[in-house]
Amino acid sequence: MNNRRLIYLDNNSTTPCDPRVVDAMIPYFYEKHGNAASRSHQFGWEAEDAVDYAREQVAQLIGAEDKEIIFTSGATESNNLAIKGVFEMYAKKGNHIITAETEHKAVLDTCKHLEKVGAEVTYLKVQEDGMVSLTDLEAAMRPTTILVSFMWANNETGVIQDMKGIADICEKHGVLFHSDATQAVGKIPTLAREIGVHLMSFTAHKMYGPKGVGALYVSRKNPRVKVTAQMDGGGHERGMRSGTLNVPGIVGFGKAAEIARLEMAQDAERLSKMRDRLQAELTQLEETKVNGNENSRMPHVTNISFKHVEGEGLMMTFNQSIAVSSGSACTSASLEPSYVLVGMGLGDDLAHSSIRFSLGRFTSDEEIDEAIKLVANGVNHMRELSPIWEMYKDGVDLTKIEWAAH
Numbered sequence: 001m002n003n004r005r006l007i008y009l010d011n012n013s014t015t016p017c018d019p020r021v022v023d024a025m026i027p028y029f030y031e032k033h034g035n036a037a038s039r040s041h042q043f044g045w046e047a048e049d050a051v052d053y054a055r056e057q058v059a060q061l062i063g064a065e066d067k068e069i070i071f072t073s074g075a076t077e078s079n080n081l082a083i084k085g086v087f088e089m090y091a092k093k094g095n096h097i098i099t100a101e102t103e104h105k106a107v108l109d110t111c112k113h114l115e116k117v118g119a120e121v122t123y124l125k126v127q128e129d130g131m132v133s134l135t136d137l138e139a140a141m142r143p144t145t146i147l148v149s150f151m152w153a154n155n156e157t158g159v160i161q162d163m164k165g166i167a168d169i170c171e172k173h174g175v176l177f178h179s180d181a182t183q184a185v186g187k188i189p190t191l192a193r194e195i196g197v198h199l200m201s202f203t204a205h206k207m208y209g210p211k212g213v214g215a216l217y218v219s220r221k222n223p224r225v226k227v228t229a230q231m232d233g234g235g236h237e238r239g240m241r242s243g244t245l246n247v248p249g250i251v252g253f254g255k256a257a258e259i260a261r262l263e264m265a266q267d268a269e270r271l272s273k274m275r276d277r278l279q280a281e282l283t284q285l286e287e288t289k290v291n292g293n294e295n296s297r298m299p300h301v302t303n304i305s306f307k308h309v310e311g312e313g314l315m316m317t318f319n320q321s322i323a324v325s326s327g328s329a330c331t332s333a334s335l336e337p338s339y340v341l342v343g344m345g346l347g348d349d350l351a352h353s354s355i356r357f358s359l360g361r362f363t364s365d366e367e368i369d370e371a372i373k374l375v376a377n378g379v380n381h382m383r384e385l386s387p388i389w390e391m392y393k394d395g396v397d398l399t400k401i402e403w404a405a406h
């Protein structure tokens with residue numbers, strides 16, 4: 001298969017590995033193949049040293065201590081460990097959790113699971129720009145609230161929450177603050193302790209590292225947070241996550257974290273220019289809408305609705321050439337509109353007509369030129385074929401039409 005012409009603008013789904021990451025990993029599949037828990041020989045020591053070093057690299061990226069990093073299989077597991085682990089550990093204090101409707105499924109479904117075993121969960125609505133209202137958060141606090149969980153940046157829109165504002169409210173109420181920071185870590189500064197985040201989930205494969213390895217940050221001082229292990233076994237990761245460590249994956253994660261720390265600022269500057277150009281050109285088309293707060297947004301993401309154009313259909317006009325995601329079918333085989341966009345108040349039609357463009361470290365200016373051309377042509381083509389677009393152009397008020405009963 002020849003993928004060379006396929007333009008990849010779906011970096012929020014996963015990123016390719018940086019070649020420097022793969023180079024760092026390779027020895028740990030071969031000559032340095034030891035188990036990091038083997039204390040009796042050179043192979044084990046070498047693996048353990050490599051894991052220690054990677055732990056430092058990851059900790060440094062988020063302004064944490066080495067011992068505050070627990071390696072997991074990814075952000076899904078980290079979210080489960082954080083939320084279930086706090087719920088069980090702090091059961092005596094309360095059973096109430098606050099989160100938002102626009103969180104990732106790994107947070108929402110974990111909360112739904114806990115509701116079946118006695119948790120009370122408040123799912124806050126977000127505002128039209130995707131931001132959590134601090135007033136709503138303050139109002140939702142109860143004496144039994146033990147955990148607040150909000151993502152740092154949204155995977156579909158790139159909207160960045162007011163993390164400091166949220167952290168201050170949590171601090172005032174003495175409630176733990178967890179963040180699914182998967183989309184933010186390695187791309188913008190995410191200094192957990194400085195902001196006041198007590199637990200933080202993230203994953204290597206969204207920051208140019210390998211799939212299947214992630215981390216949970218757990219604050220060890222002010223406050224000292226504890227979570228109940230969700231995996232029983234050999235007591236790895238100071239008892240919080242048993243299972244033989246994925247040494248090559250962790251080494252790659254460490255390298256990815258180091259590269260991100262050193263290159264984040266320049267990557268963000270370059271990508272935001274490309275993203276802004278893509279967005280400016282595409283919003284020249286009639287009847288488009290950028291979804292999410294443009295002043296508090298990841299530098300490499302734009303989510304655009306092309307009114308009266310069905311996103312999945314639009315993608316078919318160019319999906320041999322550009323890989324993106326639409327506001328449909330994100331979580332299932334059925335064409336449900338994105339619950340994130342619907343949660344921001346978009347109608348089903350606008351949600352279905354949206355496309356997420358997420359650029360990455362390896363996106364080039366030439367690819368953006370090409371993408372602008374292909375998407376604009378696709379939108380124009382779809383609209384030429386669309387009777388609804390024709391009616392709209394004829395000045396028919398589509399909201400007043402009485403469609404035949406079905």
Ligand SMILES: *Cc1c(COP(=O)(O)O)cnc(C)c1O
Nearest residue numbers: 074075076104106155182183203
């Ligand atoms: C990708 C993603 C996850 C899941 O991460 P995995 O490492 O694939 O389990 C969780 N939360 C957010 C916001 C994500 O974007």
